[in-house]
Amino acid sequence: MLRFIVQRLFAAAITIWIATIAVTLLIHLVPGDPVRIMYAGFQTTEAEIEAIRARLGLDQPVWRQYFMYLGRVLQGDLGHSIVGNQPVLDTLLQRFPATLALTVSALVIAVVVGGSLGFFAAYKRGTAWDFGAMTLAIVGVSMPHFWLGLLLLFLFSMTLGWLPVGGSGWRNLILPALTLGLATGAVIARLTRSAMIDIFDQDFVRTAHAKGLPKTLVLYRHALRSGLVPVVSMLGLQFAYLMGGAIVIENVFAWNGVGRLAIQAVFARDYPLIQGFILFFATVVALVSVVIDVTYALLDPRIRYGT
């Protein structure tokens, strides 16, 4: 087990390392002089532009810039934002709890709603119920988060007046979590359905029925438990998907998390903040994936033997 955890942590470290290279190169991929773009609108002299370039290390060869950046990152220093001159890591950590609350709530909604819908569709396989549930799931998968968010906003805030439009606080969390959760739930519904259909055809389910066990006991204790194993394995991927979705959804509902910070940083051309966000995002996704992989391995020993 320890070997498995070390392997997974090593894989995560490689992901994060690749992210550090990507963020160093990012600034050089932008058309135009990055310092002039960052400081557009400020009254900066040529000497100041050069000083900023030197401060950001942009006057150095790219390889040296990379090692300078890596050195700072290893000391927990992601630099200072251009706008407001705040430490990037502090700013990200300040906003992260809001994003975590959103993604975790959305994940719970996704698993409960998606799992139930998939299970129901599999149980009613081949009927109009199955067709209806899967049509709903396809709509959910296909619909952009942004659009779904606006529809829910129109329904629950503007028409029914049940929920606030945007801002902070637990009531404000409901709509963004629902938007993100329903979209992800649609993916989980499709996964659950196919997993459950496989399980329903397995010998152990047929045996359970043959033994005369009550139908609900067979469905929930025997079939559902086994059917959810592949779904759980996908949660790591879904979490990354949710974090990506949060960037858009936080903006729609004015939820003050790191996703919204990222959009603001892009519009403000705040490269240190954009770089910090990408690295932070990659680190969170990589670490959550490790946790989910390890949990999964604990639940299903075959996984770690297979690695």
Place this chain on the structure above:
Amino acid sequence: MKLRKTLTLPSRAALLGSAFVMAGLPAIAGGDLIWARYGDIDSLDPHRATSTLSMQVWDQIYDTLLAFDEDGVARPNLAASWEVSEDGLSYTFSLQEGVLCHDGSAFGAEDVKFTIDRAFGDNPSLTRTSWGPITGVEVVDDLTVTVTLESTFGAFLPFLADSFSSIVCASNAEAEGFGTRSAIGTGPFKLVSWVQGDEVVLERNGDYRNFGKPVENAGPVHLDRLIVRTIPEPQTRLAALRTGEAHIAEPPFDDIPDILAGDELNLVVAENTGQNVFWQYTVSRAPFDDIRARQAVAHATDPEMAIEIVYGGTNQREWCPIAAGVFGNDQEFCAQYGYPYDPDRARELLAEMGYGPGNPLETTMYVWTGGNRHILAEIFQAQLADVGIRASIEIMDIGTMNARVREDNERTDTTAPGTFNMMTWGWYDPDILFALWHGGGAYAGYQSDELDAMLELTRELTDEAARLEAVQDVIRYLMTNAIHVGLYTPGWEWIFALRPEVEGFKVGAFLHPMFQDVRLTD
């Protein structure tokens, strides 16, 4: 600031405002007003940001020595009066008595000195060059302060009415986290909190007195609190407005006709914003190193028709290189040197240069994102194609465009055709022309010693009539040489949608929203 007739006939807000009074509906004192905006402030420190969104919040916390009246002319405000030395190099300001900073300390000459010293200190203001060539600030007594300049500076007094010159109380030096957690001024509201990216909460300053802002209320504001909330998504902002979660917000551009058609919300369009949009060109290489190519583009495009299609009545044709309401702007004067839509003349100019059917002038037009400007660019593209100019369009954010334009001017290692761009700036004074064109200016563009000398004169002259003449000389030069060709104003959409219970909201000249007269009706 008033509602435009083309938007609603007659001015709906004015009618509604008077309707409340006539019907005797109570306008209650107090209450919290929520103002939803697309973005947050960058800093509470007026020396550490340049965005309009930041300035509009500073206006509520701080005050300025002078203030713009409705026509954009700088008038006495915290400075009750001033005297200028004969050589024009020293200004002595007499300050208002009895003004208090938000922490209860008396406002005076030390606060003015603190602000200016700070703007030129170790970590200088991002807009310090706009203060002018200041060499020293001397406190004469508690309410008298003298500012000395190295050379005369015509834009000095107007700058003192702008938010970048907001007076920061000296007590901020001891306050922890100035610019992020604290901000002490003498403005109509005190800072309660700023949650970055989310909201700025301000509360009524009971000691506030207005001296020069063009509002009716000379005392403290009627509201209890002003909450400035960031809601980036336009449709969410509109939803917040409709559900009552916000009282004032910038509506999505495409929803304006619906808002006008309905009775639910009122619209206020900012006038005299100081902003305008213009053509400028890469003059360092062909084709725009030839004046005829620049003139051909100007003659081939019809901004009047394009802005009517895209913006309805919310933007106006602007002939001058500086915006309407700015000192020196005179449509009649500028139109004499302008380029009316004349495709035949454009074709003639192109033919003189050797272009014609089968040999179009190839170039690229840069446009910055947002505000439906891509449609505007496509209209211009079609008009240009009609005369034989094949212009591809590149749309980018304004910061990238600023950098690309400069880079294009500075490049010498290419034979690719030069580009032209739809550029925009907003400023309260013709001094913007100095920043844009002196020595090649902000974009390392057109440069001539003659123009430089003319621009220097516009800075040095302080006599109004003489300065006007100098500014108009520059305008004539820029236009006849087709260097800076005005298109339309304001260019950025400063339209505010208001819930019907909001009364008395005004946007002063150069985009200063004012809440002094605002009441929430029951």
